[in-house]
Amino acid sequence: MAVSAHPQMTLTTPLHGEGARYDASLRLSVAPMMDWTDRHCRVFHRILAPGARLYTEMVHANAVIHGDRERLLGFDAAEQPLALQLGGSEPAALAQAARIAADWGYAEVNLNCGCPSDRVQAGRFGACLMREPALVAECVAAMVAAVDIPITVKCRLGVDEDNDYDLFAAFVDGQVQAGAAMVVVHARNAWLKGLSPKENREIPPLRYDWAYRLKQERPSLPVVINGGIASVQAAQAHMQQLDGVMLGRAAYHDPYVLHALEAAQTGMALRSREALLVEMRPYIEARLEAGLALKHITRHLLGLFHGQPGGRAFRQILSEGAHRPGAGWDLLEQALQVTRLQAARVA
Incomplete structure (x- = not known):
C-alpha cells in the first residue's frame, strides 16, 4: 500500500471499508501498562474514574488465540468501557484475536506500535512496526474487517533518530486509511538501541507539538495524547488541543490524580x-x-x-x-x- 506523506492530507474513507467509530465522549483513559493494569488494578481505576476508558496490559495475538483466555482476557463487568491492547504483526492472527476480543465483550482493540523492549522487538511487534507502515496498515485493515468494534493504534513519534514529522504523519495516515478509528500518540521517540525502556521514559524529550499539529491538520481524526502527563492542570491543557488524554505512570503511582481529573472534567463531586x-x-x-x-x-x-x-x-x-x-x-x-x-x- 502506498502511504502519502503529505502533511495536509485529511482522510475520511478507509481503503478497506468503514471501521467502527471511536466514542468521542471518552476524553480520559488509562494507558496499558505491562505487569500493572491487570483486572484488579482496572477495578480500582474504574472506582476512581467512572467514565474513563481502561486498557488491558498488552497481550500478544497468539496468546489470545492459544492461551488461557480467562486469565488473559477475563474482566469484571464494572471495568467497561474496556479496551484490549494487542501485540503482533501477522494480520490473520490479529484479526482472529480481535474477533475473540469482540466475543468476550471488549469495547475496543488497540494495536501496540510503541513498546520499545528487546523482547517485543525480537517478536517483530511494538515500536519497531513504525518502520513498517504498510504491514501495520494490513494488520489494521484485517482487524477492521473482522469486527464491529473500533480498532485503534498506539504509536510513538518515531524510532531512534527519526526526526521527520512528515514520516510520522504518513504512518498515521496509513493506519487511518486502513480503518483505524483513533490514534494514541506517545509523544516521544521509541529508542530501540542504547537505552533501556526505563531510560526511554525520560529520553529523548517529549514533543507534544507534533500531536497538536497532527490534530490541526486532520481535524476529523480523534487524537489522544500520552506521555509525561502527571497533573490535572497539564491534562486539561492538552484537552484544549486534542480529543483526549491517556494517563500512564501518574495514574498508577499517584492514582488520586486520575480521580481528580475525572472530577474536574465531569463535574462530579471529589471524593476522599x-x-x-x-x-x-x-x-x-x-x-x-x-x-x-x-x-x-x-x-x-x-x-x-x-x-x-x-x-x-x-x-x-x-x-x-x-x-x-x-x-x-x-x-x-x-x-x-x-x-x-x-x-x-x-x-
Whole structure:
C-alpha cells in the first residue's frame, strides 16, 4: 500500500471499508501498562474514574488465540468501557484475536506500535512496526474487517533518530486509511538501541507539538495524547488541543490524580481517598473468598495516599502485611487508621 506523506492530507474513507467509530465522549483513559493494569488494578481505576476508558496490559495475538483466555482476557463487568491492547504483526492472527476480543465483550482493540523492549522487538511487534507502515496498515485493515468494534493504534513519534514529522504523519495516515478509528500518540521517540525502556521514559524529550499539529491538520481524526502527563492542570491543557488524554505512570503511582481529573472534567463531586478505598471492599472480599492472596490487589493501591500525611505508613503496612497467609480487609482498616491518626496530627 502506498502511504502519502503529505502533511495536509485529511482522510475520511478507509481503503478497506468503514471501521467502527471511536466514542468521542471518552476524553480520559488509562494507558496499558505491562505487569500493572491487570483486572484488579482496572477495578480500582474504574472506582476512581467512572467514565474513563481502561486498557488491558498488552497481550500478544497468539496468546489470545492459544492461551488461557480467562486469565488473559477475563474482566469484571464494572471495568467497561474496556479496551484490549494487542501485540503482533501477522494480520490473520490479529484479526482472529480481535474477533475473540469482540466475543468476550471488549469495547475496543488497540494495536501496540510503541513498546520499545528487546523482547517485543525480537517478536517483530511494538515500536519497531513504525518502520513498517504498510504491514501495520494490513494488520489494521484485517482487524477492521473482522469486527464491529473500533480498532485503534498506539504509536510513538518515531524510532531512534527519526526526526521527520512528515514520516510520522504518513504512518498515521496509513493506519487511518486502513480503518483505524483513533490514534494514541506517545509523544516521544521509541529508542530501540542504547537505552533501556526505563531510560526511554525520560529520553529523548517529549514533543507534544507534533500531536497538536497532527490534530490541526486532520481535524476529523480523534487524537489522544500520552506521555509525561502527571497533573490535572497539564491534562486539561492538552484537552484544549486534542480529543483526549491517556494517563500512564501518574495514574498508577499517584492514582488520586486520575480521580481528580475525572472530577474536574465531569463535574462530579471529589471524593476522599478513604471513601474510594472503602468502595473496593466488596471486590476485595469476593476475591479473597475465591482464594486470591490480598497482595495481588493491594500492590495497586499503594499510591492512593501519595504525598499525604500517613502515606508512607499506609504503603508500609500494606507492603509488609498483604503477603501473609490470611491477610484480609482488616489489614486495610489498620492502614487507614494509621493514616487517619497521622493526618489528624498534621491538622
